[in-house]
Amino acid sequence: MSITSVTFILFLLVTVVLYYLIPGKYRWLVLLASSMFFYMMSGVSNGIYILITALSTFGSAIFMQKIADSQKLYFKENKESLTREDKAKIKKKNNSKRKTLLILTLILNFGILCVFKYSHFALEQFNNAISLFGAQPIEDTMKFIIPLGISFYTFQSMGYLADVYWNKISAEKNFLRLLLFVSFFPQITQGPISSFEQLGKELFDVHEFSYKNYSWGIQRMMWGFFKKMVIADTLSPWVYDVFENYAQYSGITTLIGAFMYSVLIYADFSGYMDIVCGFCEVLGIKLTENFDRPYFSKSIAEYWRRWHISLGVWFKAYIYYPIAVSGWNKKLGKFSQKKLGKTFGKTVPASVALVVVWLTTGLWHGASMAYVAWGGVNGLFIILSLWLEPLYDKCKSKLKIRENATWFRAFQTIRTFILVTFIKVLPEVGTLSEGFGLWKNIFTSKIIPDSWQTLLPFIDNIYDDHSLRTINVVIFGTMLIFITSMIQRKQPIRQFLGKFPLIVKIAVFLVMFFLIVYFGIPASGNAGGFMYAQF
Amino acid sequence: MEELLEILEEINPDIDYETATALIDGKMLDSFSIVSLVTEISDAFDIEISPKYLVPENFNSVQAMMKMIETIQDEE
Numbered sequence: 001m002s003i004t005s006v007t008f009i010l011f012l013l014v015t016v017v018l019y020y021l022i023p024g025k026y027r028w029l030v031l032l033a034s035s036m037f038f039y040m041m042s043g044v045s046n047g048i049y050i051l052i053t054a055l056s057t058f059g060s061a062i063f064m065q066k067i068a069d070s071q072k073l074y075f076k077e078n079k080e081s082l083t084r085e086d087k088a089k090i091k092k093k094n095n096s097k098r099k100t101l102l103i104l105t106l107i108l109n110f111g112i113l114c115v116f117k118y119s120h121f122a123l124e125q126f127n128n129a130i131s132l133f134g135a136q137p138i139e140d141t142m143k144f145i146i147p148l149g150i151s152f153y154t155f156q157s158m159g160y161l162a163d164v165y166w167n168k169i170s171a172e173k174n175f176l177r178l179l180l181f182v183s184f185f186p187q188i189t190q191g192p193i194s195s196f197e198q199l200g201k202e203l204f205d206v207h208e209f210s211y212k213n214y215s216w217g218i219q220r221m222m223w224g225f226f227k228k229m230v231i232a233d234t235l236s237p238w239v240y241d242v243f244e245n246y247a248q249y250s251g252i253t254t255l256i257g258a259f260m261y262s263v264l265i266y267a268d269f270s271g272y273m274d275i276v277c278g279f280c281e282v283l284g285i286k287l288t289e290n291f292d293r294p295y296f297s298k299s300i301a302e303y304w305r306r307w308h309i310s311l312g313v314w315f316k317a318y319i320y321y322p323i324a325v326s327g328w329n330k331k332l333g334k335f336s337q338k339k340l341g342k343t344f345g346k347t348v349p350a351s352v353a354l355v356v357v358w359l360t361t362g363l364w365h366g367a368s369m370a371y372v373a374w375g376g377v378n379g380l381f382i383i384l385s386l387w388l389e390p391l392y393d394k395c396k397s398k399l400k401i402r403e404n405a406t407w408f409r410a411f412q413t414i415r416t417f418i419l420v421t422f423i424k425v426l427p428e429v430g431t432l433s434e435g436f437g438l439w440k441n442i443f444t445s446k447i448i449p450d451s452w453q454t455l456l457p458f459i460d461n462i463y464d465d466h467s468l469r470t471i472n473v474v475i476f477g478t479m480l481i482f483i484t485s486m487i488q489r490k491q492p493i494r495q496f497l498g499k500f501p502l503i504v505k506i507a508v509f510l511v512m513f514f515l516i517v518y519f520g521i522p523a524s525g526n527a528g529g530f531m532y533a534q535f
Numbered sequence: 536m537e538e539l540l541e542i543l544e545e546i547n548p549d550i551d552y553e554t555a556t557a558l559i560d561g562k563m564l565d566s567f568s569i570v571s572l573v574t575e576i577s578d579a580f581d582i583e584i585s586p587k588y589l590v591p592e593n594f595n596s597v598q599a600m601m602k603m604i605e606t607i608q609d610e611e
Contacts, residue, residue, distance in 0.1 A: 168587050320566065321566075321569075347567070350570045350571075
C-alpha cells in the first residue's frame with residue numbers, strides 16, 4: 001500500500017477512528033490489527049519472516065529473563081550460605097546460557113536478513129574471485145522478494161534482544177505486544193528504529209484525544225506530503241536523468257544534479273518521517289525523530305548524528321561501543337599508546353570500531369561495492385578528523401580563528417554540505433566506477449552549456465509554462481525547507497505558525513493543499529516509492 | 536571522586552566537571568571521549584564496564600559516573 005495514496009489516507013482514517021472508539025487499554029490492539037493488515041497487503045507469504053523474527057525474539061528474551069529471575073531468586077534465598085566465589089560461578093554459568101541464546105537468535109535473524117539482501121552480492125563476489133583462477137562463474141538463478149521492512153524490523157528486534165541480554169529492560173511477556181513493537185506499521189518501511197524502552201511506552205500508554213495533537217499531527221503530515229510529492233517526486237526523474245546521462249552533460253549540469261540529489265533524498269526521507277510522525281502525533285504517540293536539520297552540520301561526524309539519527313544510535317549502542325570497549329580493543333589501544341604516542345594511540349580503539357561501523361553501514365544501505373565504498377569514505381573522513389583534531393586545533397589557534405565566529409561556522413556548514421553531497425552521490429549512480437565518473441565529469445567535462453535547455457537538459461520543454469511553474473515550485477519548496485530549518489533553530493515550526501491569526505493558518509494550509517494536488521500528483525509517477533524503503 | 540576528576544581533566548580540561556550535569560546531552564563529551572573515558576576508568580577502578588552502561592544518563596555528570604562505578608563494583 002503506497003503511503004502517498006488515497007487508500008492509505010483512508011486506512012489511516014479508519015485506524016484513528018477505531019483507535020479512539022475503543023477503550024484505552026485495548027487501543028494497542030487496533031494498532032496491531034492495522035499493522036498486520038498493512039503488512040499482509042505487501043504479500044501474505046512474506047509475513048512468515050516477520051513472524052519468525054517476532055517469535056524467536058520473544059522466546060529468546062523470555063528464556064533470558066527466566067534465567068536472570070531464577071538467579072536473582074536463588075541468590076536471595078541463599079543469601080547467607082553463598083560465598084562471593086559461588087555467586088561468581090553461578091553468574092558465569094548463567095551468563096553463558098544467556099549469551100548462547102543471544103548468539104543463536106542473532107544468527108537466525110541476521111541470517112534471514114543476509115540471505116534476502118546479500119545472496120546476489122555474495123555470489124557476484126564469489127564469481128569474481130573464482131574467475132581469477134579461470135573457473136566458470138555460477139549462474140545466479142536466485143529469485144527473492146525481500147520482505148517489507150526487513151532491515152528495519154530486524155535491527156529493532158535485535159536491539160530489543162540485546163537490551164534484555166544486558167538487563168537494561170525486562171522481557172515483554174505478551175507475544176502480541178512484542179509483535180506490535182516489531183511490526184508497528186508507520187515505521188515498518190523506513191524506520192525510525194526505536195528502542196522498546198521508548199516505543200513500548202508510547203504504544204501501550206493510554207492516549208486520550210487531544211485537539212492540539214490532532215491539529216499539529218495533520219499539519220506535519222501535510223508538510224511531509226508536500227516535501228515528498230511536490231519536491232522529491234518532481235526532482236527524482238531530473239536527478240536520475242543526470243545520473244544516467246552525465247557523460248553527455250556539462251560539469252555544471254552534473255554538479256546541479258548532485259546538489260538536486262541532496263535536496264531530493266532529504267525531502268523524500270524527511271517527508272516520509274513527517275507523514276508518519278504526524279500520523280502518530282494524531283494518536284498521541286511520539287515517534288523517535290530521525291532528523292535534526294542535518295544540512296546545517298559543521299562536520300561529517302556531526303552530520304551523521306543529525307541524519308537518520310535512529311540508525312546512528314543503533315549502530316553506536318550495538319556495534320560501536322561493544323567493539324570500542326571490548327577487551328582486545330582496549331589492549332590494542334594500550335599497545336598503540338606505547339608505540340605511537342598517547343594522543344594518537346588513544347584514538348585507535350575508536351578508529352577500529354568506526355571502520356567496522358562504516359563498512360557495515362555501507363552494506364546495510366545496499367548490497368554493492370559502491371555502498372561499501374560510500375561507507376568507507378564516510379568512515380575515512382570521520383577517522384581522519386579524529387586523528388587530525390590536534391593539528392586542526394593548532395592551526396585555528398595560530399590563525400586566531402574563533403570557533404564561534406559566524407563566518408567560520410558558515411564556512412564549516414557549507415564545506416560539510418558540499419562534502420556530504422559528493423559522498424552521497426557516489427553509490428547512487430550505479431557501479432562504483434560510474435560514481436567516480438560522475439565526480440570526474442564535474443571537474444573535467446569540456447561541454448559548455450550555451451542555453452537554459454543545455455544547462456538543464458533533464459527538463460523537457462524548459463520554456464513550456466508548466467515546466468517553468470514546476471521549476472519555480474521546486475525552488476520555492478527548497479527555499480521553504482531552508483527557511484523552516486532556520487526557524488526551527490529557535491522554536492518548533494508549528495509553534496511559530498500558531499502565533500499567526502487563524503486566517504493566515506488557513507491560507508497556509510490551503511496553499512499547501514493546492515500545491516500538493518496541482519503539482520504533487522501529476523508530477524509523481526512513482527508516488528509512494530520512497531528511497532529508503534529499498535534499504 | 537578525585538581520581539575520576541583527574542581522568543576527566545585529562546580528556547578535556549576546559550570543562551567545569553564539578554558543576555556540569557549535561558556532559559553528554561550538552562555535547563561536551565562525544566562518543567570518542569566516552570571510549571577513552573571507559574578505558575581509563577576501567578584501569579583506575581579495576582572494573583569491567585560493559586556496553587550496557589554506555590548510556591547518556593551514566594556519563595552526564597561526575598556524580599552519575601561515580602554511581603555507575605559503585606554499581607559495577609557491587610555487581611562484581
